[in-house]
Amino acid sequence: MNPKELMYAKSHEWVRIEGDEAVVGITHFAQEQLGDLTFVELPQPGDQAQAGKEIGSVESVKAASEIYSPVSGEVVAVNSELENAPELINKEPFGAGWMFRVKLSAQPQGLLDTDAYAELCAAEAH
């Protein structure tokens, strides 16, 4: 379910480290909780991401919720596909539904591995 090579934030974002950059999205669990996504508000390239700080938001048919950046650094790319097709996040949260890419300014801190994240989801689901 949750890919082994990823790291996870308690606020349900995932991180894929690629050299000195990180790709960020929201997890399968998060999109499931939100329901059908209707809109994604993303940062712009050049924005500064700060770990634990709000960086965007997602709206679904049920709710709106903030996205918190799991890492710190400069946003270097965003997934513009999501503007017209936010449902990509429902379909492929760990793939085509990626949200933005950050050039890391510091090593990520306090993220969970797959097992720890699975435990967190299990606890939250009850």
Add this chain to the structure above:
Amino acid sequence: MPFIPHTPEEQREMLAAIGVDSIEALFEDIPAKFRAGELNIPSGLSEMEVRQKLDKTAARNHTDLTSFLGAGFYDHYIPSAVDALCSRGEFYTAYTPYQAEASQGMLQAIFEYQTAVARLMDLEYANASLYDGGTALYEAIMMAVRHTRRSRILISESVNPIYRVMLDSYTTNLKLDLVTVPHKDCNTDMDAMLAALNDETAAVIVQNPNFFGTVEDFTALFEKARERKIVSVISTYPVMQSILKTPGSMGADIAVAEGQSLGLPLSFGGPYLGIMACNKQLIRQMPGRIAGRTVDKNGKTGFVLTLQAREQHIRREKATSNICSNQALCALRALMYISLLGPQGLKKTAQTGIERAHYAANRLERLPGVRVVNQPFGNEFTVKLPVRAYEVIDKLLDMKFVPGFPLGRYYQGMDNHLLVACTEKTTKQCIGILAELIGGAL
């Protein structure tokens, strides 16, 4: 909903239930010196006494004036059906339509109103309305600021000065840079506006017809604004949109308007109607309510408030605006007015006003020393008199005529300028008398 206040007995029960012994005790958190003491209002009167008092006060209003006042608010004829339909309880005392299952009628009415506004402005979306034209303009600025993440606002001096005073007041404590570009002989100074566009600019704001009555085309300005990712905002006169080049076809991103001209009485300044329409790109920034059409689980058409994540009852700190009301009844009047007149009726109304204004301009130009300043104009124009405008206004008021709006009130060096408006209610006979009276006052 019964409008019955609770009895002393019920008050005692409620206080006992929460464990306090007086209503006063509920306000303990507020230091006594800050609490409202006795209110400075007289004691109650009987219905008859109230009626007499109000009649007496109302009699002091000058309701018998022949008026050529416009300046953003116009005296149009309102079909009787508007009042009759609007006063139905279902509309008149309608509850906020948050529960779709209980408010289908009101939601559909709002949806139809939005459709009418969007078509009139030639833009994709409209909201359920805002308080008035000035509020709508402020909200448009904030949409542009949020969308562009910039803080410089470029506004033409030919935009209604009453709105510009409002904007000053609204933005006084915000980190915004409001730049006003002076008008040029009652026209928007296009060259100066173009030269003032830069990459810090969030919005460019113009008005059509402008405050002096001049009809303008902002297509080129909006095109240049778009190249720099600046949001184009146009303030309009809705009745005139039936025949003038529309905001949409000029390439505006947001159109706002004072909706008073659509079936609302002048009524001493309100309540009025803030109209707002925008293109798809800005829909998530649009403040206030938006009604949408959808289908229920059985495939039946229904209406709901939509895109509510923009609103403060969903995400208070993230709301696009803290406006949480709309002018539903005024919007409904506007919809009824538009529906009753139809496209042809609206056009005829606009054309008649324009014809009358041009007749008035011709009559006034024949007077010695009087000159019409602007071209082309719609149903309102600016004349320069050989004397101060107030002088003429004061003299004519004694004869129950209001010849127009003294531009010197808001524009330096324009003490002799008078803004004259006509509508379909202005008769040729009144225009003739106006010309005679002004001639006599010079």
